[in-house]
Amino acid sequence: MKLLKILPILLLGLLGARGGYAQTAQEQKFLATTDSLYEQLNKYKEQKDYSECERICQQMIDLYEARKAHLSEGYSYFKYSSYYNQACFQALQGKKQEAVSSLVEALADGKLEVSYRQVMNDADLTGILDAKELEEPLAKLKERTDYLGMLQKAPAYTRLASTDSLPCIGYAPATDPDLVRVRQYFRLDSVARQASNEIDTIQCLLTYIHNKIRHDGQNGNPAGGANSINYAEACKDGSRGLNCRGLATVLNECYLAMGIPSRVITCMPRTYISDCHVINAVYSRTLDKWLWIDPTNNAWVTDEQGRLLSVREVRERLRAGLPVQVNEEANWNNQKQTTTEDYLYEYMAKNLYYIESWTHYGFNTETTGHQLNYIFLQPTGCDSSQRRARNFSVNDDDYFWQAPQ
Numbered sequence: 001m002k003l004l005k006i007l008p009i010l011l012l013g014l015l016g017a018r019g020g021y022a023q024t025a026q027e028q029k030f031l032a033t034t035d036s037l038y039e040q041l042n043k044y045k046e047q048k049d050y051s052e053c054e055r056i057c058q059q060m061i062d063l064y065e066a067r068k069a070h071l072s073e074g075y076s077y078f079k080y081s082s083y084y085n086q087a088c089f090q091a092l093q094g095k096k097q098e099a100v101s102s103l104v105e106a107l108a109d110g111k112l113e114v115s116y117r118q119v120m121n122d123a124d125l126t127g128i129l130d131a132k133e134l135e136e137p138l139a140k141l142k143e144r145t146d147y148l149g150m151l152q153k154a155p156a157y158t159r160l161a162s163t164d165s166l167p168c169i170g171y172a173p174a175t176d177p178d179l180v181r182v183r184q185y186f187r188l189d190s191v192a193r194q195a196s197n198e199i200d201t202i203q204c205l206l207t208y209i210h211n212k213i214r215h216d217g218q219n220g221n222p223a224g225g226a227n228s229i230n231y232a233e234a235c236k237d238g239s240r241g242l243n244c245r246g247l248a249t250v251l252n253e254c255y256l257a258m259g260i261p262s263r264v265i266t267c268m269p270r271t272y273i274s275d276c277h278v279i280n281a282v283y284s285r286t287l288d289k290w291l292w293i294d295p296t297n298n299a300w301v302t303d304e305q306g307r308l309l310s311v312r313e314v315r316e317r318l319r320a321g322l323p324v325q326v327n328e329e330a331n332w333n334n335q336k337q338t339t340t341e342d343y344l345y346e347y348m349a350k351n352l353y354y355i356e357s358w359t360h361y362g363f364n365t366e367t368t369g370h371q372l373n374y375i376f377l378q379p380t381g382c383d384s385s386q387r388r389a390r391n392f393s394v395n396d397d398d399y400f401w402q403a404p405q
Contacts, residue, residue: 026070033063034078050089057086080112088124100131107137115145117346147350150270152319154353155379163399166392171404172362174259179363183257185229192258198286202260209251210298214333216241227364228253245278247295252280253363261404265311266356277351281311283404290401297338299330312401315352354378357400375400
């Protein structure tokens with residue numbers, strides 16, 4: 001059993017809710033109480049005292065109900081996640097009907113950020129998912145959150161419209177004075193000396209930036225310019241990190257500084273839910289393709305034979321039901337392993353419906369005020385409100401994944 005499976009999502013929602021205002025005294029008191037309850041829950045879970053775990057979940061639910069008039073909407077996640085955890089603990093005790101009722105409450109109103117795949121793969125709940133009372137809630141959850149199914153059912157790219165008038169994607173040379181500064185600032189030559197070939201260099205640079213700057217998805221990136229040097233300076237004392245876009249920006253400029261073509265790629269869901277994800281596509285001349293590189297997770301992706309995959313290939317294989325796997329070294333902030341199931345079949349299956357590229361990559365490219373266009377790759381017949389006003393919208397993946405000139 002995974003401990004408090006919904007808790008990370010719960011905390012993510014709460015932290016997002018806290019970003020726009022200061023916590024009230026009532027909210028601070030509520031969190032202090034729940035922190036104490038979670039400590040007890042962890043203790044009883046380790047002891048496999050599921051009856052006590054069930055009781056503490058109910059305490060959290062009752063606590064929220066008693067104080068909800070004084071809490072912002074985001075705190076409702078405590079209630080819904082506690083119902084979910086309670087369902088797991090009840091199921092583990094063989095209390096099927098009680099577990100079914102708790103899961104129905106957890107899924108009510110669609111406010112709990114859990115997907116259909118997560119629920120159906122939850123080993124704790126296996127014995128209750130056939131209950132008639134769950135048919136409608138699970139059907140609604142599947143319709144809303146079966147991300148892999150949505151990706152597999154998305155219309156194909158057609159490549160019918162002419163792309164002759166569209167721009168070729170450009171990359172600043174390593175001799176660009178600003179990229180020379182990047183190379184010197186990050187001491188990239190010393191990192192590259194550890195590598196024996198092109199692929200090693202790409203992976204060494206990824207791990208170097210992943211370890212140098214931590215991921216912080218709950219705060220905006222530093223002011224002063226969207227470039228690697230400004231971002232690294234703001235983070236060097238360890239007091240803050242960067243979100244996925246910031247990390248991809250830093251790593252992108254490092255690759256360019258070493259003469260390796262690289263892009264910042266925004267991966268987006270069919271319907272914006274709570275986030276998107278930003279990675280790098282790094283061109284390997286050895287393999288003649290844009291490799292999947294993710295600095296947030298120190299991740300690259302392979303097939304079942306261990307062959308490195310491009311972003312394009314990962315999406316195609318997910319749609320076709322072919323195996324993909326993340327590298328064993330993949331992790332979040334060197335604290336938590338990144339797994340194939342959660343990362344590729346769940347999170348990235350959600351975020352590969354639409355894909356966005358810039359038209360030019362260099363130093364400080366995305367700083368406000370710089371003229372920059374975006375290329376938005378979307379399934380044929382689909383359009384998205386996420387598309388920027390200056391985007392070129394295309395259905396041609398051959399054009400989108402053009403090799404560098």
